[in-house]
Amino acid sequence: MRSERKASVLLKCAAVAGLLFLHLPILLIFLYAFTTEDTSYVFPPPGLTLDWLAVTWNRPDVWQALGLSLRVASVSTVIAIVLGTLCAAAVSKARFFGRETISLLVILPIALPGIITGISLRSAFNILDIPFSTFTIILGHATFCVVVVYNNAIARFRRLSGSLIEASFDLGATGFQTFRYIVLPNLATALLAGGMLAFALSFDEVIVTTFTAGQQQTLPIWMLEELVRPRQRPVTNVVAMVVVVVTFLPILAAYYLTREASSSRST
Amino acid sequence: MLARLSDTLWRRPGLFILLLLTPPLLWLGIIYVGSLFALLLQSFFSIDEFSGLIRYELTLKTYYELLTPANGDIILRTIIMACAVTAAATLIAFPIALYAARHARGRLKAFFYLGAMMPLWSSYLVKIYAWKLILAKEGIINWVVEGMGLAFVLNAILAFPVIGGNSLSVSYIGTFIVLLYVWIPFMILPLQAALERVPEPLLEASDDLGATAGQTLRHVTIPLALPGMIAGSIFTFSLTMGDYIVPQIIGSSRRFIGQAVYAHQGTAGNIPLAAAFAVVPIVVMAFYLWYARRRGAFDAL
Numbered sequence: 001m002r003s004e005r006k007a008s009v010l011l012k013c014a015a016v017a018g019l020l021f022l023h024l025p026i027l028l029i030f031l032y033a034f035t036t037e038d039t040s041y042v043f044p045p046p047g048l049t050l051d052w053l054a055v056t057w058n059r060p061d062v063w064q065a066l067g068l069s070l071r072v073a074s075v076s077t078v079i080a081i082v083l084g085t086l087c088a089a090a091v092s093k094a095r096f097f098g099r100e101t102i103s104l105l106v107i108l109p110i111a112l113p114g115i116i117t118g119i120s121l122r123s124a125f126n127i128l129d130i131p132f133s134t135f136t137i138i139l140g141h142a143t144f145c146v147v148v149v150y151n152n153a154i155a156r157f158r159r160l161s162g163s164l165i166e167a168s169f170d171l172g173a174t175g176f177q178t179f180r181y182i183v184l185p186n187l188a189t190a191l192l193a194g195g196m197l198a199f200a201l202s203f204d205e206v207i208v209t210t211f212t213a214g215q216q217q218t219l220p221i222w223m224l225e226e227l228v229r230p231r232q233r234p235v236t237n238v239v240a241m242v243v244v245v246v247t248f249l250p251i252l253a254a255y256y257l258t259r260e261a262s263s264s265r266s267t
Numbered sequence: 268m269l270a271r272l273s274d275t276l277w278r279r280p281g282l283f284i285l286l287l288l289t290p291p292l293l294w295l296g297i298i299y300v301g302s303l304f305a306l307l308l309q310s311f312f313s314i315d316e317f318s319g320l321i322r323y324e325l326t327l328k329t330y331y332e333l334l335t336p337a338n339g340d341i342i343l344r345t346i347i348m349a350c351a352v353t354a355a356a357t358l359i360a361f362p363i364a365l366y367a368a369r370h371a372r373g374r375l376k377a378f379f380y381l382g383a384m385m386p387l388w389s390s391y392l393v394k395i396y397a398w399k400l401i402l403a404k405e406g407i408i409n410w411v412v413e414g415m416g417l418a419f420v421l422n423a424i425l426a427f428p429v430i431g432g433n434s435l436s437v438s439y440i441g442t443f444i445v446l447l448y449v450w451i452p453f454m455i456l457p458l459q460a461a462l463e464r465v466p467e468p469l470l471e472a473s474d475d476l477g478a479t480a481g482q483t484l485r486h487v488t489i490p491l492a493l494p495g496m497i498a499g500s501i502f503t504f505s506l507t508m509g510d511y512i513v514p515q516i517i518g519s520s521r522r523f524i525g526q527a528v529y530a531h532q533g534t535a536g537n538i539p540l541a542a543a544f545a546v547v548p549i550v551v552m553a554f555y556l557w558y559a560r561r562r563g564a565f566d567a568l
Contacts, residue, residue: 008370014362019379021359022386025397025448028407032400041403043410083291090287093280102288105295111501112549113509115525119532119545120302123309126538143299146291175272197388204390207512210529223392227399227516236396243390251388255381 026244033241038234056238065222072134072218073202076141080198081191083142084149092157109144117144118211125212132214140212141205145198152194152258153187160186193257196250204247219243310542321539329539333547338527342547345524348439349507352446353454356503357496359447360454364495365488368462383459387452395516398445402436402517432519442518446507453502461495462488497559504555508548524548 033052035045056062087106091099109117121140130136160183168178206220213221219239226236275282312321313328332338367379386394401407412421425431425438432438465488473483489496511525522530524544531541 008366011362011366011370015366015379018359018363019382021448022382022452025394025401026386026389028400029393029397040405041400042405043400043407079294083294086287087291090284093284093287102292105300106291109295109299111505112552113505113525115509115511115528116303116306116545116549117299119528119541120306121298122532123538123542124298124302124305127305139298143295146295200388204388204392206392207509211532220390220392223396224512227392227396227512240390240393240396243393247388247390248385251385252381255384259377 029237029240029244032237035234035237041233052234052238056235056242059235061217061222062219062235062239065217065219068134068216069203069219072137072141073199075138076145076202077195077198079138079142080145080149081195084146084194084198085153085187085191087146088150088153088157092154106147106150110147114144114205114207115211118208121208122211132212134216136212136214137209137216137218140208141202144205144208145202148197148201149191149194152190152197156187156190189257193254196254196257200247200250200254204243306542306545309538310546312539314537314539319536329543332540333543338544341522341524341527341544344521345508346551348443348446348523349504351443352450352507353500353503355443355447356451356454357458357500360451360458360499364455364458364462368459369465380459383452383455387456391449392512394449395445395513398441398448398517399436402434402441402444404434404436408435436517437519439519442514445513445517446510449510449513450503450506453506454496454499457495457498457502458492459495461492461498465491494562497562501552501555501559505548505552508551 031045032041034048034050035042036047036049037045084106087102091102117140121136121143125132125136164182164186165178168182169175173181204220206218206224209218209221210224217225223236223239223243226232226239230236309321310329311325311327312323313326314320315322333342363379363383367376367383371379403409409418409421412418421435424440425434430439430443432441435441435444469487469491470483473487478486509525511523511529514523515526524547528541528544531537531544
């Protein structure tokens with residue numbers, strides 16, 4: 001393998017350069033959140049200040065948008081966990097006709113561009129005369145969140161051996177007891193991880209939301225308005241930083257949850 | 268009562284599966300598939316030129332409108348951009364995925380995995396916002412370029428017809444960079460998964476038989492990783508094609524499909540034309556998926 005080792009210096013440089021390209025732009029957000037400049041995006045910042053944190057803290061519109069985003073993300077996540085788990089349980093349990101179609105159906109809302117999902121929902125709501133509200137936002141979000149829970153749950157169901165469940169029944173447990181003491185503990189970390197990803201997905205979603213929201217502003221919609229017509233750049237900088245932190249934490253947690261489960265199983 | 272119910276369900280798995288599937292299928296079937304059909308239906312309606320109201324009778328008139336030069340340009344422009352972004356994403360993602368899959372070990376591997384996964388999940392709008400800061404006239408790129416005395420190079424690049432513009436943030440180059448940045452994580456992960464499945468003995472055999480590293484890469488590694496590459500390209504291509512926010516914020520005034528859909532359904536109120544525009548990516552993706560399936564790319568998803 002001498003030749004491969006030689007090539008790997010060049011490869012390493014390309015890989016590291018690629019990772020820098022992925023991460024440096026996000027880090028820049030943290031610098032801009034503290035700049036004293038409030039009318040342009042000048043680099044390097046003329047000075048650093050903590051003032052904008054306080055200004056953002058006292059903004060009711062930011063709090064309202066954040067509150068709506070958290071509400072929508074929580075409800076959508078709960079719906080996605082229920083639907084995604086049911087679907088994964090059925091698909092993993094047996095080979096039956098139309099199994100592939102069901103996988104496709106679950107993946108479709110995320111495989112097709114968001115704008116298709118968005119405008120489809122919007123035209124459906126229009127036809128049915130459903131007014132746009134928090135409810136319609138949640139309908140949209142839950143639909144594309146199902147897939148992440150489904151993916152996590154089905155991977156775990158495949159590893160959960162059927163003999164464990166049969167043993168539980170043989171020992172006289174009821175279906176509910178089996179679910180409570182055997183299936184659920186085995187699934188728990190996968191569902192938690194899937195739920196966190198679903199939460200992050202919903203918290204960040206903007207494309208479908210622009211079509212399904214009425215007058216309500218989720219945090220991404222608030223940010224989009226600022227991107228299109230910048231009015232309060234310093235506040236936007238701070239909000240962007242907060243969004244990075246809020247999405248970063250659940251994803252890191254989801255990673256460690258699924259990783260520990262799989263490594264403890266293999267040892 | 269509960270116990271008997273669970274016993275019945277255990278003995279009749281078909282019924283149990285049906286019960287499990289009913290709620291998710293009702294949700295996805297009614298809300299999602301129903302909406303897709305509503306969209307498809309709308310695209311066969313047309314708009315009355317005089318009243319501006321939608322005429323609810325089936326016609327292909329709206330699809331003819333798609334073929335007018337202005338609308339055709341939008342479709343062509345979007346597909347070219349999606350191809351360019353997909354190609355560039357493959358080029359940049361490949362070394363990262365290859366290094367992470369074949370060379371990194373232990374903690375470095377975890378670092379690379381997280382390094383590729385975090386951007387996938389970090390906020391879409393924040394990414395765009397970061398590039399707005401970077402590409403701005405007073406931003407970091409111009410600062411670096413001027414600091415190195417290379418302003419004339421940037422100006423020469425921006426002077427190119429079509430892809431250039433007054434500044435990076437209003438040119439196709441800007442749109443291209445941001446789309447690439449936003450969607451490239453969707454290429455890295457499937458590619459990495461595919462590269463990890465390339466069997467080590469095959470590479471050793473190729474090496475033993477006297478192939479250079481480049482030959483091994485070209486004749487062994489890349490063909491075996493192709494399904495992963497196609498799987499990644501499905502995402503980058505589809506997501507670029509449907510994006511309407513990036514070109515709206517960073518780019519010239521010439522539209523992409525997503526923007527056309529958004530504009531026609533919003534201010535213009537021409538839902539049939541918006542729907543017809545939205546059908547274009549669906550059809551393109553259907554062909555793409557059909558081709559990918561034939562190449563066995565679905566196993567790598």
